[in-house]
Amino acid sequence: MKTMIFSLIVILSHFSAVKAQDATFSKVLEKVLADYPQSFKNVRGELIMEDEEEQRYSSKLELPGAMDCLVSMPMSGERKLAKWEALCFSSASFDDAVNNYKKLHDQLLKSTLKLGKSSARLRGEYAVPNADESFTSIIYNINPASASFRKVKIELELVHVLEEWRVNLRVGSGDFSE
DSSP: OHHHHHHHHHHHHHHHHHHHHHHHHHHHHHHHHHTGGGTTTTTEEEEEEEOSSEEEEEESSOOTTOSEEEEEEETTOOGGGOEEEEEEEEESOHHHHHHHHHHHHHHHHHOEEEETTEEEEEEOOOOOOOTTSSEEEEEEEEESOOGGGSSOEEEEEEEEETTEEEEEEEEESSOTTO
């Protein structure tokens, strides 16, 4: 009986931890999206890199489990092309990267986001990765989207760079492939 109660406590605490992590994930994404109309001005941290095309800043907001988060601003000054990015996973293993990509997709779909006075969900169709292709991505839309968020794009990508597979999450409105 004690073993069964202990097992039940372990299972319940696992589900509580997962639920708390999902809530934190949703809150961070919600804050990033809320700052989208201001070109991520409030989440932009210190300048970490600058070249002839863009400036890259650390992000004041870190997505739970992400390895790195940053904000990119084009040198052209076009605020509408600003983007927030998170490097969520990196591995030499395609299978491990695909598992992480799928988990993030599922987490994005179950996130409820409070944007302004209403709640919204993300919609995006899962794209099955293929090890022979170096790039797979899913574009999510906000549903329902208020006028401030109609142009926002959220992209989850699985990309092969050098000898590793990376899973990235991006928020912005420009062409992410630039």
